[in-house]
Amino acid sequence: MINEPRYTEMVAVLKAMAHSSRLFILDKLQEGEHCVCELTELIGADISTVSKHLSILRDAGLIGSTKKQNQVFYRLLCPCVLDFYSCMIKIKGDN
Amino acid sequence: MINEPRYTEMVAVLKAMAHSSRLFILDKLQEGEHCVCELTELIGADISTVSKHLSILRDAGLIGSTKKQNQVFYRLLCPCVLDFYSCMIKIKGDN
DNA sequence: GACCTATTTGGTCATGTCGCCAAGTATGTA
DNA sequence: TACATACTTGGCGACATGACCAAATAGGTC
Numbered sequence: 658m659i660n661e662p663r664y665t666e667m668v669a670v671l672k673a674m675a676h677s678s679r680l681f682i683l684d685k686l687q688e689g690e691h692c693v694c695e696l697t698e699l700i701g702a703d704i705s706t707v708s709k710h711l712s713i714l715r716d717a718g719l720i721g722s723t724k725k726q727n728q729v730f731y732r733l734l735c736p737c738v739l740d741f742y743s744c745m746i747k748i749k750g751d752n
Numbered sequence: 753m754i755n756e757p758r759y760t761e762m763v764a765v766l767k768a769m770a771h772s773s774r775l776f777i778l779d780k781l782q783e784g785e786h787c788v789c790e791l792t793e794l795i796g797a798d799i800s801t802v803s804k805h806l807s808i809l810r811d812a813g814l815i816g817s818t819k820k821q822n823q824v825f826y827r828l829l830c831p832c833v834l835d836f837y838s839c840m841i842k843i844k845g846d847n
Numbered sequence: 848g849a850c851c852t853a854t855t856t857g858g859t860c861a862t863g864t865c866g867c868c869a870a871g872t873a874t875g876t877a
Numbered sequence: 878t879a880c881a882t883a884c885t886t887g888g889c890g891a892c893a894t895g896a897c898c899a900a901a902t903a904g905g906t907c
Contacts, residue, residue: 659795664772667840671775675766676895677759693854700754706896708855727853727904737839744832745762771865788884798867803885805865822874822883 673717674738678702679710686720686733693729768812769833773797774805781815781828788824 674680678700685691685699697707711731714720721734769775773795780786780794792802806826809815816829 659772659776663837663840664775667775667837668770668772670840671766671770672894675763675770677754677763680759680762680766681754694852703897704854705856705898708853709895712855724854724903729854735839735842737842740839741836742758742762744830744835745758745765747830747832767864789882799884800868800886801866803883807885819873819884824884 670717670719670738673713673719674741676710678707679714682710682714682731683719683733683738686731687736687739690723690730690732693731696731765812765814765833768808768814769836771805773802774809777802777805777809777826778814778828778833781826782831782834785818785825785827788826791826 674683681700682696685696693704693708693711696711697704700707711720711722715722715731719733719735719738720731722729722731724730769778776795777791780791788799788803788806791806792799795802806815806817810817810826814828814830814833815826817824817826819825
């Protein structure tokens, strides 16, 4: 019941999304690829912190990365996660 | 940017969903109302634990409750949260 | 090779989450 | 009133998360 693999998998994705910096990253990557230093500047945290957020999103399968010279560019793999935004707004509107 | 209220609100909803027992509850409430003791039996945890999960989901605006005699029945307020399931499956399928 | 930039990884500390138990509240029944 | 059932709340211990700093890794330039 509770131990169904689909719950475990969904929990992993939901946990990955459940942080404002990570939501911001997903939102930003919707526009297109960005490297770690660009995202770091926008977020305003330590680069190591941003790098860890990115690896959490990658481990969850939400984003992918490509190394170009000495920079790493991240891109959104699953634009559908952002459809969730509209549901969120509905939730907030209904109450 | 990161501090936009919409991110804060979405994080609250995502955190509320990011637990296998709570996903199970949302899934179960899709069928219709259930009282705390029914959910407790299905989940197999302490009733106090289940009660706390339910209050987390209620605080996030995902479920609502009605007291009938000495039982409390919970119902899904936002069936759209379950649309997210299909996106999850897509995520898992793509990788 | 020395050096610089970009990124990742390990460590530590503060804080948050989760589960149970115990105690409190509410409603119904003897 | 006493007691049972249903649920909520407070507290505690175990564990997870998040932020920073420091150190390691990788690629490009002098």
